[in-house]
Amino acid sequence: xxxxxxxxxxxxxxxxxxxxxxxxxxxxxxxxxxxxxxxxxxxxxxxxxxxxxxxxxxxxxxxxxxxxxxxxxxxxxxxxxxxxxxxxxxxxxxxxxxxxxxxxxxxxxxxxxxxxxxxxxxxxxxxxxxxxxxxxxxxxxxxxxxxxxxxxxxxxxxxxxxxxxxxxxxxxxxxxxxxxxxxxxxxxxxxxxxxxxxxxxxxxxxxxxxxxxxxxxxxxxxxxxxxxxxxxxxxxxxxxxxxxxxxxxxxxxxxxxxxxxxxxxxxx
Amino acid sequence: xxxxxxxxxxxxxxxxxxxxxxxxxxxxxxxxxxxxxxxxxxxxxxxxxxxxxxxxxxxxxxxxxxxxxxxxxxxxxxxxxxxxxxxxxxxxxxxxxxxxxxxxxxxxxxxxxxxxxxxxxxxxxxxxxxxxxxxxxxxxxxxxxxxxxxxxxxxxxxxxxxxxxxxxxxxxxxxxxxxxxxxxxxxxxxxxxxxxxxxxxxxxxxxxxxxxxxxxxxxxxxxxxxxxxxxxxxxxxxxxxxxxxxxxxxxxxxxxxxxxxxxxxxxxxxxxxxxxxxxxxxxxxxxxxxxxxxxxxxxxxxxxx
Ligand SMILES: Cc1cc2nc3c(=O)[nH]c(=O)nc-3n(C[C@H](O)[C@H](O)[C@H](O)COP(=O)(O)OP(=O)(O)OC[C@H]3O[C@@H](n4cnc5c(N)ncnc54)[C@H](O)[C@@H]3O)c2cc1C
Ligand SMILES: Cc1cc2nc3c(=O)[nH]c(=O)nc-3n(C[C@H](O)[C@H](O)[C@H](O)COP(=O)(O)O)c2cc1C
Ligand code: FES
Numbered sequence: 001x002x003x004x005x006x007x008x009x010x011x012x013x014x015x016x017x018x019x020x021x022x023x024x025x026x027x028x029x030x031x032x033x034x035x036x037x038x039x040x041x042x043x044x045x046x047x048x049x050x051x052x053x054x055x056x057x058x059x060x061x062x063x064x065x066x067x068x069x070x071x072x073x074x075x076x077x078x079x080x081x082x083x084x085x086x087x088x089x090x091x092x093x094x095x096x097x098x099x100x101x102x103x104x105x106x107x108x109x110x111x112x113x114x115x116x117x118x119x120x121x122x123x124x125x126x127x128x129x130x131x132x133x134x135x136x137x138x139x140x141x142x143x144x145x146x147x148x149x150x151x152x153x154x155x156x157x158x159x160x161x162x163x164x165x166x167x168x169x170x171x172x173x174x175x176x177x178x179x180x181x182x183x184x185x186x187x188x189x190x191x192x193x194x195x196x197x198x199x200x201x202x203x204x205x206x207x208x209x210x211x212x213x214x215x216x217x218x219x220x221x222x223x224x225x226x227x228x229x230x231x232x233x234x235x236x237x238x239x240x241x242x243x244x245x246x247x248x249x250x251x252x253x254x255x256x257x258x259x260x261x262x263x264x265x266x267x268x
Numbered sequence: 269x270x271x272x273x274x275x276x277x278x279x280x281x282x283x284x285x286x287x288x289x290x291x292x293x294x295x296x297x298x299x300x301x302x303x304x305x306x307x308x309x310x311x312x313x314x315x316x317x318x319x320x321x322x323x324x325x326x327x328x329x330x331x332x333x334x335x336x337x338x339x340x341x342x343x344x345x346x347x348x349x350x351x352x353x354x355x356x357x358x359x360x361x362x363x364x365x366x367x368x369x370x371x372x373x374x375x376x377x378x379x380x381x382x383x384x385x386x387x388x389x390x391x392x393x394x395x396x397x398x399x400x401x402x403x404x405x406x407x408x409x410x411x412x413x414x415x416x417x418x419x420x421x422x423x424x425x426x427x428x429x430x431x432x433x434x435x436x437x438x439x440x441x442x443x444x445x446x447x448x449x450x451x452x453x454x455x456x457x458x459x460x461x462x463x464x465x466x467x468x469x470x471x472x473x474x475x476x477x478x479x480x481x482x483x484x485x486x487x488x489x490x491x492x493x494x495x496x497x498x499x500x501x502x503x504x505x506x507x508x509x510x511x512x513x514x515x516x517x518x519x520x521x522x523x524x525x526x527x528x529x530x531x532x533x534x535x536x537x538x539x540x541x542x543x544x545x546x547x548x549x550x551x552x553x554x555x556x557x558x559x560x561x562x563x564x565x566x567x568x569x570x571x572x573x
Contacts (some may be wrong), residue, residue: 001300001301002301002302003301003302004302004540004541004542021570046486046515047334048331049331049334049335049336049486049487049535049539050331050336050538050539051538051539062284177520225326225327226326226328226329226331228329228336228338228535228538229292229537229541231298231541232292232294232298233292233293233294233299233314233537234291234292234329234338235291235297235314235340235343236338236340237328237330238323238326238331238340238343239326240322240325245322246322246323246343
């Protein structure tokens with residue numbers, strides 16, 4: 001069950017790739033699941049009006065059952081620009097944890113595929129699923145090298161390696177991260193992952209889901225749409241599935257199996 | 269001494285004038301952990317139609333300066349599922365339960381009003397008349413006094429349940445519509461639904477919403493709604509319920525002074541899910557501190573030049 005809390009920021013750090021890390025002070029909060037999100041708003045008046053959705057990037061339990069949250073943020077427009085001016089000591093209103101998060105992978109190897117700031121929910125996921133014998137890999141793409149968010153602080157458990165894709169070829173694989181995913185699956189046919197997790201822009205997730213479906217690999221995606229409430233009431237975030245039914249991203253997602261949204265037929 | 273904040277709508281007594289607006293509070297259960305329903309006057313459900321509706325494709329909402337444009341497309345569970353899966357919870361909560369509803373013909377409104385009005389646990393109905401009249405070629409019921417009265421009469425004859433009619437703000441004389449609806453038997457009017465609006469992406473040259481147009485809500489519309497509430501209250505004796513941009517107890521007092529008997533909290537629920545309770549508590553404190561012991565001392569008390 002979500003709660004609404006005013007929390008203080010302990011630090012605002014450069015997270016690389018033009019992204020910021022907002023580290024909250026420990027507070028009495030409900031422990032989230034990786035892949036869940038919060039509706040976040042600064043204590044300003046009526047503009048910008050709505051809170052903005054952000055994935056839980058990382059969290060830890062500290063003393064007295066308190067929870068310390070971390071968000072990763074890319075500045076896009078008015079709301080994120082204002083949030084980006086927050087400093088240590090600034091206060092934020094956070095409503096959450098909201099939605100359905102990631103599940104454990106069914107086997108010993110899992111790949112995470114991030115489009116830009118889509119990397120945000122993966123540090124928490126890695127913390128939750130890493131085991132000594134699991135091989136976890138991260139594929140991260142952006143338009144250009146300067147936009148690749150940093151990953152060093154959570155790379156230790158990425159025993160399957162990290163690969164970068166840039167559209168302009170300035171670093172790593174030249175092409176989209178979905179092209180990289182397809183080519184890595186070709187290369188790795190003897191050791192395909194038991195699960196692929198994807199987070200990024202909608203079209204990128206749809207393309208990645210098609211690649212996974214073709215390869216017969218379970219794929220879960222973290223969907224996004226403009227959100228008003230985060231609680232299932234405004235109906236703003238509802239998308240249509242291939243079965244012509246409604247899917248409410250904030251309550252039935254944001255994380256879901258790709259085959260709930262897109263048909264396997266369409267991918268062939 | 270605590271002030272008497274109660275309000276009467278037909279046979280229904282609300283403990284205080286704060287209601288949550290249709291489409292901004294789901295079916296109440298969603299807010300169970302955040303809102304103490306004992307502290308507000310009532311909740312109004314998402315608009316219910318005869319059949320379930322999927323609503324519009326993405327994008328459905330777009331934020332503008334201090335406002336929100338939505339074109340949800342009346343996405344709702346339909347009356348059957350409402351009774352089966354939402355009503356049990358609503359019967360348990362201790363504030364008034366008002367069901368918002370709409371249809372595409374006067375007969376459709378009558379049928380739905382009869383069905384909903386007979387359900388145990390439904391304390392009042394709110395007819396949303398800002399939707400297209402299929403028979404009149406898609407023109408809204410709410411923009412024409414004759415069509416508005418027709419829907420009101422049809423609904424009124426179908427049920428004894430207190431009936432609120434929710435008006436469109438997009439009219440040249442809201443007083444005419446309010447008095448037509450009052451004469452047709454409505455117990456109250458809600459003023460008003462969202463304001464027709466539009467936003468365009470200058471890069472793609474396409475509208476921001478898939479539907480093209482949408483309805484503007486939130487603080488941006490409040491001064492316009494204050495004027496509409498004032499004009500409606502001047503035109504009729506039935507209670508006027510303000511809906512548009514209220515965010516805090518000060519806005520509530522302003523609407524009461526303009527002539528409203530009750531005030532709905534809408535878009536503000538997204539900004540702060542506890543807003544309705546905070547508005548009720550703030551109003552109570554204000555009344556206590558200003559020596560007001562009945563809301564009648566405030567309603568319509570604006571000192572116009
Ligand atoms: C479940 C979920 C989790 C997210 N997690 C993160 C995260 O961890 N880090 C991060 O940087 N971003 C994340 N986003 C995207 C983030 O919410 C948007 O970048 C942000 O809302 C943009 O607001 P703005 O005012 O700066 O942009 P503007 O473009 O000015 O916003 C205009 C409107 O569109 C909405 N909007 C714009 N882009 C998006 C988008 N991509 N998704 C949803 N709504 C959008 C805004 O909320 C606002 O209502 C997430 C989105 C969702 C749905
Ligand atoms: C997302 C959204 C959905 C809405 N759905 C309905 C609806 O189903 N029926 C209705 O009569 N009004 C609906 N409304 C209008 C509100 O009930 C209210 O009249 C309007 O938002 C103005 O008040 P506000 O500025 O306080 O939000 C909706 C408004 C919003 C923002
Ligand atoms: S954000 Fe309001 S229903 Fe999902």
